[in-house]
Amino acid sequence: xxxxxxxxxxxxxxxxxxxxxxxxxxxxxxxxxxxxxxxxxxxxxxxxxxxxxxxxxxxxxxxxxxxxxxxxxxxxxxxxxxxxxxxxxxxxxxxxxxxxxxxxxxxxxxxxxxxxxxxxxxxxxxxxxxxxxxxxxxxxxxxxxxxxxxxxxxxxxxxxxxxxxxxxxxxxxxxxxxxxxxxxxxx
Numbered sequence: 001x002x003x004x005x006x007x008x009x010x011x012x013x014x015x016x017x018x019x020x021x022x023x024x025x026x027x028x029x030x031x032x033x034x035x036x037x038x039x040x041x042x043x044x045x046x047x048x049x050x051x052x053x054x055x056x057x058x059x060x061x062x063x064x065x066x067x068x069x070x071x072x073x074x075x076x077x078x079x080x081x082x083x084x085x086x087x088x089x090x091x092x093x094x095x096x097x098x099x100x101x102x103x104x105x106x107x108x109x110x111x112x113x114x115x116x117x118x119x120x121x122x123x124x125x126x127x128x129x130x131x132x133x134x135x136x137x138x139x140x141x142x143x144x145x146x147x148x149x150x151x152x153x154x155x156x157x158x159x160x161x162x163x164x165x166x167x168x169x170x171x172x173x174x175x176x177x178x179x180x181x182x183x184x185x186x187x
Contacts, residue, residue, distance in 0.1 A: 030141050034104050038096055041078050047071040050180050057175050063087040070176030076100070077173055077180075088112060088155065089130055095169050102140050102169055109134040109155050136160065 041047075052068040054061065064085020071079040080095040089111040096104040111133050112125035134154045139147040145162050 027146060031139055031147060034139050034141075037098055038104050041071070041073075041096055044073060047073055047078065048180075050176055050183065052175060052179060057172055058084070064090065068172055068176065070173075070180065072180060075180070075184075077177060080169070080172060080176060082172060088125065089133075095173070097173070100173075101143065102166065104140065105136075105138040105165070105169070107134070107136040107138075108132055109152075111155060138165070 048071070050070040050072065052070075054065050054067075057068045058066045062085050064087070066085060067081075067083045069081045069083075070077050071081075076097075077100070078097055080093075080097070082091075082093045082095070084091040089109065092108045092110070094106045095102055109132070110130035112127050113129040113131055114122055115124045115126050117123050132152065134152040135150070137147075137149040138145060138160070143166065148160065
């Protein structure tokens with residue numbers, strides 16, 4: 001009887017663990033595919049670049065301004081770089097798209113280096129030198145976040161919200177696509 005119970009427990013455990021193993025393998029495979037597409041896009045030298053500055057995409061002005069750059073491959077938007085320059089440093093987000101859908105995003109928050117006098121008192125910022133305070137890597141599949149890797153601490157208490165992140169990316173992607181369409185009509 002005791003042997004029979006142990007066999008049933010082993011069978012039950014194996015039935016529970018097999019699907020979980022499959023999920024991990026599927027997730028690992030997706031991450032591998034995402035990384036391969038990310039590398040392919042970054043190594044492509046024939047991407048057409050469309051740029052927008054400050055007022056054309058920013059709701060609020062920052063001290064350092066802002067720049068939005070779309071990279072198109074055969075008229076398809078495959079990468080967006082959003083650069084924002086607040087007074088304390090730079091915020092950079094790279095969005096990677098395939099078939100119009102976000103599959104990977106990389107965020108970096110950089111702070112200008114502090115300047116101190118001889119006594120150790122803070123006197124300002126060195127705007128020619130930055131230090132990375134935060135890096136975030138976000139992996140998506142079918143509009144869902146499947147993995148998030150963070151390094152460092154954000155400069156502000158900002159929490160990643162998938163819905164807002166995707167809405168923002170979609171709105172700036174649409175601005176870049178419109179600018180590309182207008183450019184194509186002029187030529």
